[in-house]
Amino acid sequence: MIRTPLTRWFDLTTPIIGAPMAGVAGGALARAVSLGGGLGMIGVSGTATAGFVTEQCAIAAESELPFGVGLMVWVLDDRPDLLEATIAAAPSLVSVSFGNPAPYVGPLHDAGIAVAAQVNTTDDIRRAEEAAVDVIVVQGTEAGGHTGRRAMLPLLQEAVTLTDRPVVAAGGIATGRGMAGALVAGAAGVWIGTPLLSSPEALNSPAARARVRAAGGDGTVLTRAFDVAQRLAWPERWPGRALANEFSRTWHGREEDLSHDLISSRRVAEALRTGDLEHAPVYAGESVGLLVTERSATDVVRELDAEAEKALRAAARLVGS
Ligand SMILES: Cc1cc2nc3c(=O)[nH]c(=O)nc-3n(C[C@H](O)[C@H](O)[C@H](O)COP(=O)(O)O)c2cc1C
Incomplete structure (x- = not known):
């Protein structure tokens, strides 16, 4: 023990x-x-x-x-x-x-x-x-x-x-x-x-769990994009580590543009409602490749x-x- x-x-x-x-x-x-x-x-x-x-x-x-x-x-x-x-x-x-x-x-x-x-x-x-x-x-x-x-x-x-x-x-x-x-x-x-x-x-949903099991250790991104899209008041010094997806590949590093893009914001809100995991955040750390x-x-x-x-x-x- x-x-x-x-x-x-x-x-x-x-x-x-x-x-x-x-x-x-x-x-x-x-x-x-x-x-x-x-x-x-x-x-x-x-x-x-x-x-x-x-x-x-x-x-x-x-x-x-x-x-x-x-x-x-x-x-x-x-x-x-x-x-x-x-x-x-x-x-x-x-x-x-x-x-x-x-x-x-x-x-x-x-x-x-x-x-x-x-x-x-x-x-x-x-x-x-x-x-x-x-x-x-x-x-x-x-x-x-x-x-x-x-x-x-x-x-x-x-x-x-x-x-x-x-x-x-x-x-x-x-x-x-x-x-x-x-x-x-x-x-x-x-x-x-x-x-x-x-x-x-x-x-979390069974689909999110399946996605996490399929992800590799190189597949995460540390980004503010999801917070900016959702207009969340997260202080800037704490970005979020999530599985990279279509949304993060499009917007990570372009958060200033994203803050004016209402269509993308709506897309994330919709994705959170419908469980679209290419546009909603799936938060996970670098050890995710060990989870199978x-x-x-x-x-x-x-x-x-x-x-x-x-x-x-x-x-x-x-x-x-
Ligand atoms: C999906 C998810 C949601 C999290 N939500 C919170 C939270 O609400 N409050 C908090 O203090 N930390 C939160 N964290 C961070 C964890 O407390 C913790 O620091 C982290 O999971 C530890 O690292 P690991 O993911 O590599 O095990 C979250 C982490 C994940 C993966």
Whole structure:
């Protein structure tokens, strides 16, 4: 069994957190991750209602195991109802990412809820530390969904030298060897999103899951095009990593033109409604090429844990006596 400060804190059997993924990670996915011994999280988008939060948390809570909720700072500033609904649902962990977490740490701590924040730069690490964030999640540019521009491994090594708080690695981890590598580099756990994109408990469509399984590791793009098309208020420093498709091939790098192109905006809105995956975003990280079968999130977590334990034992044998 792998034991770290993270497993001890949340009473987990493996130091794996299922990433909060808006549109993909609802209560059923979070519950499945927690049943595998990790900590499953629910992703809350900018258009989610407080009712969605309450409903999905009730599903996750059925397992009577720890679960978490992932909120976005730039959304919360105008949506205090999402924070209130989250606190009322009493998750074990809440992440406040993509913005300054400081204003939200106090209210969550007052409710007895631990706080995580994804960080993408050295300054972000310092800001999270100063804000008394409990779990600092280093999110590399390899990650699926919205992310920064720095690679995970150098940022992880910096984080563990800058803070004594538990640091969790996010971005590109999809095998036991990868997980073991992050733990050896100093992480107290791993935060996985892309490996859960083909699980039947997810909220994404069967067609999106099939597309993810067919995609190769070279097939992602880090782009603002989908946000610009949807007129979303995502801050520019966090573009999104998605599978390249016809829309991104046409508009990535031409976001200024796109911001005036109403027809293309309507096309993306329509694609999101109809499930046209050549024009709607399918967010996925660089590890997507390793995802080839549809598997329960519980099995994904259990297998990752077992393989990581094997890899850690093998790594120890590299050292001569
Ligand atoms: C489809 C998708 C949606 C995401 N949505 C969110 C979100 O709502 N909130 C959040 O904090 N992170 C979100 N992320 C980022 C994840 O929390 C995490 O950083 C990332 O998945 C880890 O890297 P990996 O995809 O390589 O495993 C999302 C990622 C994906 C793939």
